[in-house]
Amino acid sequence: MSGFVDQRTVLVPDGLAGERVDAAMARMFGFSRTRAADLIAAGLVQVDGGDVGKSDRLHAGSMLEVSIPAEVDPLVVVPELVEGIKIIHDDDSIVVIDKPVGVAVHPSPGWSGPTVVGHLVGAGFRISTSGASERQGIVQRLDVGTSGVMVITKSERAYSVLKNAFRHRTVDKTYHALVQGHPDPLQGTIDAPIGRHPRHDYKFAVMADGRHSVTHYETLEAHRFASLLEVHLETGRTHQIRVHMAALKHPCVGDITYGADPSLGQRVGLERQWLHAVKLGFEHPDTGEYVEYESTYPDDLAHALEVIRDAH
Numbered sequence: 001m002s003g004f005v006d007q008r009t010v011l012v013p014d015g016l017a018g019e020r021v022d023a024a025m026a027r028m029f030g031f032s033r034t035r036a037a038d039l040i041a042a043g044l045v046q047v048d049g050g051d052v053g054k055s056d057r058l059h060a061g062s063m064l065e066v067s068i069p070a071e072v073d074p075l076v077v078v079p080e081l082v083e084g085i086k087i088i089h090d091d092d093s094i095v096v097i098d099k100p101v102g103v104a105v106h107p108s109p110g111w112s113g114p115t116v117v118g119h120l121v122g123a124g125f126r127i128s129t130s131g132a133s134e135r136q137g138i139v140q141r142l143d144v145g146t147s148g149v150m151v152i153t154k155s156e157r158a159y160s161v162l163k164n165a166f167r168h169r170t171v172d173k174t175y176h177a178l179v180q181g182h183p184d185p186l187q188g189t190i191d192a193p194i195g196r197h198p199r200h201d202y203k204f205a206v207m208a209d210g211r212h213s214v215t216h217y218e219t220l221e222a223h224r225f226a227s228l229l230e231v232h233l234e235t236g237r238t239h240q241i242r243v244h245m246a247a248l249k250h251p252c253v254g255d256i257t258y259g260a261d262p263s264l265g266q267r268v269g270l271e272r273q274w275l276h277a278v279k280l281g282f283e284h285p286d287t288g289e290y291v292e293y294e295s296t297y298p299d300d301l302a303h304a305l306e307v308i309r310d311a312h
Helices: 021-029 033-041 117-123 156-167 240-247 261-266 300-309
Strands: 005-013 045-047 061-070 088-089 094-101 145-152 170-178 187-191 194-196 205-206 214-222 228-231 275-283 290-294
Touching: 005 275, 021 033, 021 156, 021 261, 021 275, 033 061, 033 228, 088 290, 094 117, 145 290, 156 275, 170 187, 170 240, 170 300, 205 240, 214 240, 228 240, 228 300
Parallel strands: 145 275
Antiparallel strands: 005 061, 045 061, 088 094, 094 145, 170 228, 170 275, 187 214, 194 205, 214 228, 275 290
């Protein structure tokens, strides 16, 4: 029974004869009725070696066996090597990585997939212990569906120096985004506050009472169906580029959450938003010298861009 922390076997006492299985479990083990019912439904409860239903009645002297699985804390860092994470730079203070799509930066409720922090711990990197336990060393974030370059701190000093640099907007964050249509003007600044979407808690939106958010963009390539933009973030709100481009009616190609055309996403073979963190520049927390790290487009984004370039 690997994976289970607790295996309990008891004989049903006379006092519980005739009781429902879930009610008896609640009384014997201190479970809630719901928890007992969940264990029964999962096939983790047996009476005299056979499966039971939650409303079955017990007999005195029967053998009740319960396997109790470990409760998984969604905020515990699980060391796990993640395929596709590339180390761009590593020194005593920082580690710079190229994050693939489908990987969260740190554990969070509702996310059971791979994380950057889990990979680094599993790969033997020492990460600074500043920040909440699940976010140790994290001074910036990329969405699960966004790929590219990011920095994680290894020392306490590096954490505080870089956290301040991000807070005071002295870090140069450059993204490339392939957006639907052609923004007018071809380059500009979007200064529009962003807050949590009033109806969908997984989304954000331009809101009058939102947080100050500034995005600078310029068009690198204009094609028939889409434009490739270089984007510089002045602030770092969750989903900022995606929200601001959608507000201009030019959502990132493939970004169904923010109103992209699903047929265009299918046509270019994308299952996520076309958004990549291409460059990160900052003063090194130890030396003070300006350093810059870059990431090339991953295969799915490179392919989608080629399809757009060839579309006539």
